[in-house]
Amino acid sequence: MMKTFPRSLKTDLTILPILILAVTIAACKDDPQPVNEEEVITTVIVDLVPRSGGNEIQLKWYDESGDGNPVITPSVATLITGTLYDAQITLLNETVSPVEDITEEIASEGDDHLFCFSVAGADVTVAYEDTDESGHPIGLSTTWTTGTGGDEGTLTLVLRHQPGQKDGTCPGAGETDVEVSFPIQVIE
């Protein structure tokens, strides 16, 4: 790789011009290409389907560029009291065309990933509905059970990346790949 280093050098100061030439050659290079950012997640979608029928709800967290300023819809998601929802998470990278579905990557690396859920200020219980090869939950499929009605609260969804460290507990070791919060409210 030492492309510009002279191969043989005489024991004399006449090497100076050769070296300066080598230096000059090294200063020319091609233009770089922009990087296609990988591992970007722009979109988190949670589809909620009431098991006993009723209105379906879609929670969406969308960051166009992947580096901040997200759009969160709906402004407050309203869930009905005493209802069991089947929840399905979808992760997308919409900076590329066609859109990349990250969900499959998470599912195939289920042993390395764990979704953690926490609810503040609302009566919602989240239960895992899927498991990885070791029998630990993943959290792409969950059920959300609502209790009594109340004020606006927050549901925070965290995707933990735990290669070789996953033991099924939240948050456990590893690092966070996704951390988004949705405003929710349980009503009659």
Place this chain on the structure above:
Amino acid sequence: MRYFLLLFLLQASLTAAGQSCTLALGGIVKDADGKVLPGATIWIASLEKGIVASPDGLFEINALCPGKYEVEVKFVGYETKRLSITLPAPTVVIVLHPAIEVLHGVTVEGQHLRQHSLSQSATILTAGDLAVNQGKPLGEILQTIPGVSAMMTGPAVYKPVIHGLHGQRILLLNNGVRQDGQQWGNEHAPEIDTYIASEIEVVKGAETVRYGADALGGVVIVNPPPLSYQRGLRGELNTGFVSNNRMGVFSGTLQGGFAQPEKGSWRLQGTVKKGGDYHAAKYNLSNTGAEEIDFSAAIGFKKDEQGVEFFVSSFNTTIGILRSAHTGSLADLQRSVEQKSPAYVDDFTYRIDNPRQQINHHLIKVSAFRHTPIGKLTFLYGGQFNQRKEFDVRRGGRSNKPSLSLDLFSHAVDVSLDHTLGKLSGSAGLNFTVKDNTNVPGTGITPLIPDYDQTSAGLFILEKLRTGKWLFEGGVRVDHQHLKVMTFNQARELLKPAYDFHFFAGMLGISYYFNSQARLISNIGMSTRPPHVSELYSQGLHHGSASIEQGLLGDGDDWNITSPVRMEHAWKWVNTLQLTNEKVALEASLHVNHIDNFVYLQAAGTRLTIRGYFPFFKFNQTDALLAGSDVSFRWTMSKRLTYAGKFSWLYANDLVQHDRLPFMPPPTLDNTITLAWPAVGKLKDVYFALGLPVAFKQNRAPLTVYPEDIPDYDGHKNFDYMPAPPGYALVSAEMGTVFPAGKHSMTVSIKGENLLNTSYRNYMNRLRYFADDIGRNISIRIKYDLLKNDKPEKNQTP
């Protein structure tokens, strides 16, 4: 063979001007291996007259009357020798022996240094100081010098810090060549094999006149031993075993001289190092292993008036970064700050997983000199290729793909002319450097720093004037730097901004001998440094600190390539008082550094991303003041017992915002008591030492804002995620000896650090949010000398 005019340092004011007083006392000073000792002082106390040996070890004191003289010969790291010489006499060969007491306390004397100004405050780590620490990273070894600390990223990555400054403001000179790596990164340690060095010098003042803008905060000079042109084969084998990370180190050197076709010499050297996970007092530090393979080769030829040397070296390392320090969000960081131990602790292993760094650094150097009627002309070319790959924990099978992959080619040409004109001596020269930095495609991550080409040229002149007990120094330098950056805007269009910087540096210094035991040196340097490309154009997320950074030219989400770039202007003033006598050696220095347009990372709000909130830091400029003091003290209580103490303290302030600066070293105090015997039975140089290093709490740490409070923090003050850790004192012990092994000799030392297995966190460790520093560590080092031409030593040949 006398190329150098002898350097007159001290001159008696009263010299008897008798007719017969025209005799000279001349000779050469060497060590037992035949290595010349430039800078040794030869002192005739009765006349208050003396001289310093020239770079080739020669000395001559003129205008002496016939008679008997008591002559004292001193050299740092060696036992002082007293001779009685009756003049007239032929030239003398004076052989000095290493002084064991001095080896275990850093003794400071800038007098014999030849690669920087004599009025600078400088410290030398001798071969003996290095021997007891071999195998450790360079930055860790340098911490033994007062005023020098290290910014750590876990137990294996040490970045040298001099008086609070690091990175682009500290120059590393490896075998005469300025080290060109990716110094901008806080987690990027110097790529140098310390086994190469026989001596390391640290200059704590600004040496920008000789070395350019990178030396604004100081210089670390790593010197291999000079090639020995003596005939015969010789060598050295070093092994080391370190308990904490179960590390083994092997290093060997083989060298020889030959007479055909010219006077020649060669040397081969290699090092292999393998260590596993380090261990804190209470838990394993998972994924902190490191491995290293280095080699170097040198060959030199010398004729009467000229010489040339070729040198190649290759440094290759893989370093694991604490697994738990890889954070994805502020919530992760908050958990780490709250927990007493890291989230992920596994059993000991030698395996190195992600996150890890893989660094290869190759150097080729050609140096030549020729003696001309004006002085010594030196030419140096250094070509370097630095390859840095950083691997993160990634999704989708991307973990074998580097997250950061940088190739940096650099070339440097230095030409200098040393000259002497009566009492005036000096050096003038030019430096020319070219750097070519490329992000190797295929990382799938926007690079932290862009591609760039940088060309710079500098011209300098440094002059010294010696008169009586005074030495005056002065120098100026002019520089030109051309920087071409290749980066992308938000619309993914290529931008090619180019910048031209013209700048200037100046220096003035004095040295005054009150008498043979006391000296005052003072140096004031003015430096200018254009911001580095990383300070102008860095962008992206840093996993270790869970923060987003943006360069000086960032403007909203994009770049403003035309906004003016201000250079840093620094005034650094260092004053040092040195007192030495039979019992006590004291060196105390005071330093002040005022830097206008000081580049630093300023808190600039938060950003909400898909991983939650991140603090957003933007490079900004302010005026900073750094001032402090370093003291080292050695007290020889008896023939056997020595105490050595070192203290350093630093005050740092942002003068515009009246704010504290992050990652400034807290005060430290180091105490060592050494008991030594010159010989015990067959054993030579036996010693036992007890150490008590103390680090105080950093009471001027920036404001604490816990990670969970970051989204609500809208101030611009500097902050830290955690309060500064409390101070700590560790206990260490060391013993060693030299014993004959057949025709050769073997040096053995055993060192125990943190013997009480104290749990502590070092303020300067960037991973202190995640884990403790290392626990008890016992190391054994063995050096085997293969000296085939052991001749009986001659002290004196009158």
